[in-house]
Amino acid sequence: MASTITVFDHLKIPLEKILEATNNFDDKNVIGEGGFGKVYKGKLLDYGILKNISARRLDRKHGQGDVEFWTEISALSVLNCPPHIVKMIGFCDENDEKIIITHYDIKGSLSMFLSDPTTFSLQDRFSACYYIASAINFIYGSEGSAFSFIHRNINSSTILLDENWKAKLSGFEFSIRSSSLARKNFNIHSEVIGTQGYIDPTYLKTGSVTHKSDVYSLGVVLFEILCGRHAYNPNEQDDKKFLAPLAKYHYEKGTLQDIIHPELWDQVASDSYAKMELEKISKIAYSCLNKERAQRPDMHEVVYELEKQVRLSFHIGSFIFSFIIVSYTSSSVHK
Template sequence: MSLIQELAHLKIPIEDIKLATNNFSDDNFIGEGGFGRVYKGQLGDSTSATTTVAVKRLDVKGGQGQQEFLMEIVMLSSYKHDNLVSLVGFCEEGEEKIIVYEHEVRGSLDNYLATDYLTWVQRLQICLGAARGLNYLHSGVGEGHRVLHRDIKSSNVLLDQNWEAKISDFGLSKIGPMNQDITFLVTKLAGTFGYVDPLYVATGVLTKESDVYSFGVVLFEVLCGRRAMIGKYDEEQRLLSHLVKHRYEEGKLDEIIFPNIRKQIKPNSLQTFSRIAYQCLNIDRKRRPTMAVIIEQLQISLELQIVSHCYRETGLSSMVIS
């Protein structure tokens, strides 16, 4: 039995999808990437109830192919977590390859990096949610194996109504054994420039620490309110990862923090956050933290921020929090 046959219970007829999206109407269009176009729709069921969905219509000519299409379906049908996007179903009819997800109403994190929508506390909570989702992939999917995402970036972190983070886009993911220093030797590089682990680029060796590096870039995007690619300059200036490492090592990170949140951030919260984010970008993968350690440090950063705020609100701001 083929994989598609095994997942037959998740198949959605193309006519239902066309009905849900008004035949892929421009009015329903909500996004586009290397994979193709995404549409918002209302998908009905046998009880006449409807679900708001996001419909990813793969561009089989220029985007993802059969392997990536199958990988995403397998991943999302096999692994469930509060901080992963939820699969509704898929369609493979004729040349159509379509994946249907639950619609995350707030869209992707990259749209909010340089806006006033998110306070520092909200940004920390989003980072924590994304970290928990990635930690599940690395350590919680089952005994003896793990999932490497391979394309962690702010545009692949979706946000629901409550601003809860959901990791998405698993077309490039790899499933491999645990408890090995080298999970994969990959000859064809995958990922997004500005986020991809330079050690992976140089060696072709993929490990869970490759995801950790990418996540470190996302953490600094959240702090600095800017994307991984920051301008058309030489490489040292146009990559956020290079800029933040230099500023951190010079003790000048404050100069590039997103101005709208700079005054909100308590010094001890910033110190904890920036230290763990910086460690993620270590060129030596063995010195990068695990996702479990990242979660621990982000939680501490959040608690320091909230406690400091509470002391300030109650007139006890002079107290020192160790």
């Protein structure tokens, strides 16, 4: 572990600066809590620049410790450049405190906005689907890249939204790294780790995890976004607690609108283009949830299909905007 610490020495942040940034870990600054512990927002003076940060403070009562802490630091140090991965600022390993500091994405987690169709609009949701898939595709690695990761904990709480509603992937404490050359055949047996409602059923049954396990989790997240529902709701009836089987059932029956948030469905029903996008993206989400791993799509295929939808949406929006401007200009000239 000493050699690991030396490698990351340049990322160390004194505890004193983090205490100042979070007002001594004031509960008023708590913005979330996960398997790692509480997450605090704050303002950190870093090389003369005041930055909005989130500080994830390890709480050992959750059963995690040094391994998960260093796993996340290692992963984020490798992935610390693309636009759809949360950016690490540094960490603190001092006085038995283990804290990971990342840029704070102003909106918060995707989970906070799933059931808010007014604030988190339909078009923002469609775009978020693409950004999330792009992030997963990036960590999957490509030919010639130095890494390939299985995330193992993709869910709506580890996906953050910035001020422009662009999604970023975080929560790499459970990730597993391999070489990019081995990524297609990378299969490891381990203790089942993840979040209820998102875990690949094959992983649950066998303890075997692959990149296609993350594809399954993505399918759940896509349906969360489209339906405005959470992956698991303990207050629902037994057959409606878990979104994945519920969404699959209604997709197969052609009754997906029955489980979509009513206000979201109103937006879809009044816009033929939105309806078309919903159909396309729900088809992708359904394929990700295939029981057979081999039948789930590869991430580059998912990104390609979602990118087509985003581009189509952009062109349609630009056309409508241009039409309105031309119509307005024309009417003004003839007055």
